[in-house]
Amino acid sequence: MARVMLTLFDTCTRRSLPVEAQDGKTLRFYCCGPTVYAAAHIGNFRTFVAQDVFRRVVELGGLRTKHVRNITDVDDKTIRNSIAQGIPLKEYTEKWTRKFHDDCRALNCLSPHVEPSAVAHIPEQIELVKNLIEKGHAYLSEDGSVYFRISSYADYGRLAHLDSQTLDLGKTAQTRADTDEYEKDSVADFVLWKARRPEDGENYWESPWGQGRPGWHLECSAMSHKYLGDDFDLHSGGVDLIFPHHENEIAQSRCGCGGNFARQWFHITHLLVDGAKMSKSLGNMYTLDDLVALGHTPAALRYVLAGAYYRRPLNFTLSGMRDAAAALRKLRRFDDALATRANSTKAPEPTYRDLIKNPPDLNTFTPAWESLQDDLNTPEALGHLFSALHAIKPAELTPEESASTRRAFRFIIEALGLILPDVQDDETDEAPEEVRAIAEERWKARQAKDWSKADALRPRLAELGWGMKDGKDGYQLHRL
């Protein structure tokens, strides 16, 4: 089969670059992982799913990968929350790490090959700070904290394309930031090692500079150095990490370890909810559990997240989730039809690993694969996938043709990591007209705050076998 090379937009050079393994065999990449202080929200999962699609396309395209993603289990937020709840930091972060893993599994994300935690790598981080001090890139302050001197690194600001005015290092060298959450546009010497403060409670470690803990940026430099070396292929995160986090990682790593650090940068644009930034105060922050409580499935969320082009903002809506569920049912029916036709060939179920080992001829599905190779254009790939579905009539295929078509179809499904739901024979994509009309009437009554009418319509829906879950911007019909 024709395997086109994957090209990806590189944040640093602002050009599309081919994705290549420097050693010709294994693509080594690092993703900044979750801060485990609460359940990850769907914005975080937009980024993790995009990275998962990236990995799948690379692996199905014939390259091995080494995927490293850290767990941030010590920072301002984890410490603040664990102390507020009276739970030791380790116990607190382990709970949220388990939840993160459960959600990743539900969303069909491949586990990274290495998942190091910041707390388990304190000696490596101390070692890096020592190096930076020795080489004149870091200094100790009066209170026992250590700062990186950004004026000592001439290339600071290259990734984020900071202009020379913002980067007047002579002036900013006097400014210091010791918080993990400082303002995005401030350019300041940033903290590498934070001296112990009363508000940190028992969360401190011994170091050559006294008791304290690492600053947030340090862990990714120390752990990528340990698991991927000083020159690796690609680094990724959400766009909010470009500055200051990734800029600081580059400075620490290049100055402290030598080497070039990452050769390519893959940043994922943010997810918005109903056109607005997600925030707790706006009440529009969803976790996977919130969506499941509203009657949606992890499979539908995977479809929505994987189907968005990573360089455009994704405007999340509940109606988009309903459309995703309907689209998945169509894909499942097509797969079932091919499996039934191919029955007599005894072809095994195509799995991700098997498709990597024995890639199929893609034929009608070639355009979908080409879109994925072209900067991971997943919405275009989905468009081609559905065009192929319309063009192929399983009933007209021989059993052998059905088996090979199914492998090609599943190759694209696996590249996107879609989860095909079980569809009951009697299940339709949509509720019948009569049910939809009652639901619409009830929704309008709710919007007009006519609660008694809305309540009265619920039993009528139930009589027809349907329930209705009300959301913030719409409703969801489900079979009772």
Ligand code: AMP
């Ligand atoms: P955090 O747990 O805050 O460290 O974030 C984990 C990952 O999610 C990082 O790569 C962030 O850049 C990314 N992220 C945070 N918010 C969003 C969002 N609204 N949309 C997409 N990615 C996000």
Ligand code: ZN
């Ligand atoms: Zn990082």
